[in-house]
Every structure is written in structure tokens, then in C-alpha cells.
Amino acid sequence: MLTVENLSVRFRDRFGATMAVENVSIDVRPAEIHGLVGESGAGKSTIGAAIMGLLPAAGEITAGLMRLGDTDLRTLSPAAAHRMRGKRISMIFQDPQTSLNPLMTIEDQLIETIMAHERLSSGEARSRAVGLLEEIGIANAASRIKAYPHQFSGGMRQRVVIALALCTNPELIIADEPTTALDVAVQAQVLELIQKLARTRDVGFILITHDIGVIAQVSDRVTVLRGGCVMEQGPTQRVLGQPEHPYTQALMAAVPPLDRKLERFRLPKVEGETADAADTAQAKEAEDWLLSGIGGGGPQLDVKNMTVRFDGERKGFFAPREAFVALDAVSLSVKPGSVMGLVGESGSGKSTLAKVIAALVQPSRRVP
Numbered sequence: 001m002l003t004v005e006n007l008s009v010r011f012r013d014r015f016g017a018t019m020a021v022e023n024v025s026i027d028v029r030p031a032e033i034h035g036l037v038g039e040s041g042a043g044k045s046t047i048g049a050a051i052m053g054l055l056p057a058a059g060e061i062t063a064g065l066m067r068l069g070d071t072d073l074r075t076l077s078p079a080a081a082h083r084m085r086g087k088r089i090s091m092i093f094q095d096p097q098t099s100l101n102p103l104m105t106i107e108d109q110l111i112e113t114i115m116a117h118e119r120l121s122s123g124e125a126r127s128r129a130v131g132l133l134e135e136i137g138i139a140n141a142a143s144r145i146k147a148y149p150h151q152f153s154g155g156m157r158q159r160v161v162i163a164l165a166l167c168t169n170p171e172l173i174i175a176d177e178p179t180t181a182l183d184v185a186v187q188a189q190v191l192e193l194i195q196k197l198a199r200t201r202d203v204g205f206i207l208i209t210h211d212i213g214v215i216a217q218v219s220d221r222v223t224v225l226r227g228g229c230v231m232e233q234g235p236t237q238r239v240l241g242q243p244e245h246p247y248t249q250a251l252m253a254a255v256p257p258l259d260r261k262l263e264r265f266r267l268p269k270v271e272g273e274t275a276d277a278a279d280t281a282q283a284k285e286a287e288d289w290l291l292s293g294i295g296g297g298g299p300q301l302d303v304k305n306m307t308v309r310f311d312g313e314r315k316g317f318f319a320p321r322e323a324f325v326a327l328d329a330v331s332l333s334v335k336p337g338s339v340m341g342l343v344g345e346s347g348s349g350k351s352t353l354a355k356v357i358a359a360l361v362q363p364s365r366r367v368p
């Protein structure tokens with residue numbers, strides 16, 4: 001479906017020119033996830049940008065051929081290249097914040113993108129948008145679609161970005177570090193979604209990452225890049241299972257085994273000591289550090305009758321705003337050198353109390 005042959009890209013700057021990509025060939029089939037892996041500066045994003053026709057002005061394709069189906073991507077007019085990017089190739093970036101408009105609801109963003117590409121009534125576009133949200137795994141899509149991006153979690157936001165990329169039924173999606181900003185559990189869910197979409201929609205993915213674990217989890221084939229050159233290429237199982245190139249071998253060796261990740265946070269063991277002794281030494285050090293703060297004679301903190309009210313929504317035009325009481329006449333004292341525990345369920349006011357002490361939130365004036 002996508003064929004890239006002997007692509008070379010050069011960047012010019014005032015010191016001369018650097019070859020960012022040299023002689024790279026990649027092909028992607030429908031429903032296939034092609035991983036592009038390599039260290040920072042290897043040229044991964046540059047390849048993605050070249051395919052999208054989004055190279056910065058200083059960048060120039062000096063050689064190579066790029067074809068999507070029967071279309072030669074290098075000979076397209078700027079207008080045709082623009083249409084192509086919007087319709088047949090989509091791109092997903094690392095940070096969902098930058099791809100979503102914080103001032104528009106999820107619904108409006110999806111509808112806007114859908115209607116930019118297809119003649120649909122707004123009702124049709126809306127039901128398409130709800131269907132997309134369901135497809136990417138947002139529960140209660142019909143009501144959640146009214147939310148703004150900040151009301152979604154990071155993982156949900158990245159799913160919405162993926163839904164936006166799907167709006168035009170693209171043949172190819174280039175995902176540049178799509179899970180790097182997410183925590184590990186959410187990362188796995190987003191990768192699963194990408195895999196599901198590749199299979200069910202027959203869409204090809206180029207998955208750009210520096211993380212060989214991500215490649216191992218979802219990609220069908222992989223290209224290992226370094227300094228703009230292909231080090232090794234082939235089916236993921238073969239390349240990661242029996243790496244031939246010394247660079248791929250080194251990359252694999254640098255991945256910490258799952259069961260040993262914690263060791264990196266331990267103090268180095270002293271010769272002759274048992275593991276228990278090393279743990280004890282670490283605990284002792286932590287205790288010394290904690291105790292060193294005690295008895296410093298700082299001031300005592302007193303909080304008296306602290307009340308914080310937030311304005312709620314108006315139920316009707318003439319109705320007064322309903323106030324939400326986050327803290328209701330809370331008093332406490334913290335003696336210097338002591339630790340006060342603040343515990344309670346979600347929404348009980350713990351962080352509000354901390355913020356009001358730090359002067360990030362104003363206490364309410366009238367204390368009942």
C-alpha cells in the first residue's frame with residue numbers, strides 16, 4: 001500500500017547540511033503495523049514528515065520514491081498533497097493536548113473534522129462522531145461526547161485524537177510516539193486499540209517510537225534506524241528474537257527485564273552483606289533523613305474554622321448559584337517536626353485544604 005524506496009532527506013543550516021535520512025526503504029501493507037524504532041535523532045520523525053509532506057523549510061528530499069497505492073507522493077502539487085494528507089493519511093502525535101482544542105467540546109471537534117471532508121448533514125455527522133467514540137472505547141459515548149478535553153483523562157484524550165485521525169477513513173496512519181506521554185497501564189490500552197483498528201479497518205500504521213517494548217507488543221514488522229540509516233529490518237519476531245545487527249542486539253540488551261526493574265532504585269549492595277542488610281541500611285538512611293527535620297523549632301501551623309465554598313451551576317436564570325462546600329469549618333494544628341496525616345475519600349477536601357494553606361485557594365469570607 002505504501003512504498004518508500006531509497007528515501008534521503010537533508011537539512012540545511014548555517015553550518016552546512018546534515019543527512020537526516022539516508023537510503024531508507026519501507027513498505028506498509030493494509031492492516032499492518034510497521035514499527036520505526038531508534039534512538040533520539042535517528043530520523044524517525046523526519047521519515048514521517050517526509051511521507052506526510054510536512055518537512056520544515058530547511059528539509060529537502062534529495063532522493064527516493066514514495067508511493068501510496070498508485071499515487072506518487074513526490075510529484076503531487078501542493079494543493080493535491082494537502083488533500084491527500086487530510087484524507088488518505090492521518091497523523092497522531094505524542095501529546096494529545098496539542099492535537100485537541102481545549103475550548104471546543106469533543107463533539108464539535110469530531111463533527112468539524114468529519115464535515116470538512118464529507119458532505120453530511122450535521123445530524124449524520126453527529127451520529128458518525130458518536131459511533132467513532134464508541135469504536136475507540138469511550139463508555140456512554142452519546143453523553144460523554146459533550147465533554148471538553150480537560151474533562152477526559154490522558155488516555156481518553158489520546159483515544160479521541162485517534163478518533164479524529166479516523167474521521168476520514170484514512171488508508172495510512174502515522175503515529176509518532178503516540179504512547180510516550182502516557183503511564184504504562186494506559187499505554188498498553190492505547191496500543192491494543194491501535195492493533196484492533198489496524199485489523200478491523202484494514203488501515204496500515206507506521207508506529208514511531210524509541211521504545212523497543214512498544215514495538216515488541218504491537219508491531220508486525222520493524223525497521224531499526226540509527227543516524228538516518230536502516231540497521232535492520234524484518235518481521236518483529238525475527239528482528240527482536242534473533243537480532244543480526246550489533247546495534248539491534250545492543251538495543252535489546254538495554255531493555256530491562258520486567259522482573260528486575262526495581263533493582264535500579266535500590267542502593268548498591270555492599271560486598272559481604274546479605275540483601276536484608278542492604279535493605280536495612282536503606283531504611284536507616286531514610287529514617288535519618290526524616291528525623292533530621294524534626295526538632296528544628298519551626299512555627300506551629302494553626303488552621304481554624306476553615307471553610308471553602310465553590311460556586312456551582314445555576315439551575316435556572318433567576319435561581320441563585322448553588323454553592324458547593326468543599327471544606328466546612330475545619331480546624332487543625334501541626335506542631336513543628338510532626339507529621340499530620342490527612343485521609344479521606346475522593347472529593348472529601350484533602351487537596352483543597354492543602355491548597356488553602358499554600359494560599360492557592362481563597363478561604364470563604366463569611367464563616368457560618
Ligand SMILES: Nc1ncnc2c1ncn2[C@@H]1O[C@H](COP(=O)(O)OP(=O)(O)OP(=O)(O)O)[C@@H](O)[C@H]1O
Nearest residue numbers: 011020039040041042043044045046047056058210
Ligand atoms: N528542522 C530541522 N532543522 C535541522 N535539522 C533537523 C530538523 N529536524 C530534524 N533535524 C535533524 O534530523 C535528524 C533526525 O531528526 P528526527 O527528528 O527525525 O529524529 P527522531 O528519530 O525523530 O528523534 P526523537 O526520538 O528525538 O524524536 C537529526 O540529526 C536532527 O538534528
Ligand SMILES: [Mg+2]
Nearest residue numbers: 044045046176
Ligand atoms: Mg521524533
